[in-house]
């Protein structure tokens with residue numbers, strides 16, 4: 200992978216997050232997670248899209264297990280994903296001799312390369328920080344996943360945007376309840 204010259208496990212784990220949060224309605228939507236056009240030797244195909252969709256569901260399960268305190272289930276699912284998407288490190292320079300590590304064998308599908316890295320990164324992440332730091336956004340309308348890197352493991356939202364939106368909604372609800380309360384109190388009884 201060109202943009203991961205040194206083995207950066209956090210960056211690999213982030214690829215798992217990006218995949219779970221990506222809309223995978225069509226092939227073009229893969230562009231959001233495959234950042235550089237020349238990142239892979241080959242273009243992604245419809246078959247890659249199928250593989251990505253299946254893995255997306257399984258990776259989401261890992262985040263849901265982790266955030267709900269089901270560590271054993273998160274570990275089991277990751278072990279099963281590691282079997283499905285094995286890492287085969289290989290030094291590649293393509294034509295330019297600009298050496299970097301690929302994580303799958305020559306001629307592998309785009310999805311195989313992406314998923315081997317993502318699953319590996321997420322597994323290392325679990326070993327380093329624990330599955331309790333896998334999060335699912337507390338905003339029901341969002342559902343994005345994230346890796347909680349806060350100092351006291353207290354993050355609840357995938358982004359500032361969701362946190363703000365949710366706080367504004369909660370504030371409005373409190374205000375509305377207070378007004379209704381006042382209105383009720385003003386209504387003469389009987």
Ligand SMILES: [Zn+2]
Nearest residue numbers: 200201291301
């Ligand atoms: Zn390469």
Ligand SMILES: [Zn+2]
Nearest residue numbers: 336341357361
């Ligand atoms: Zn969110």
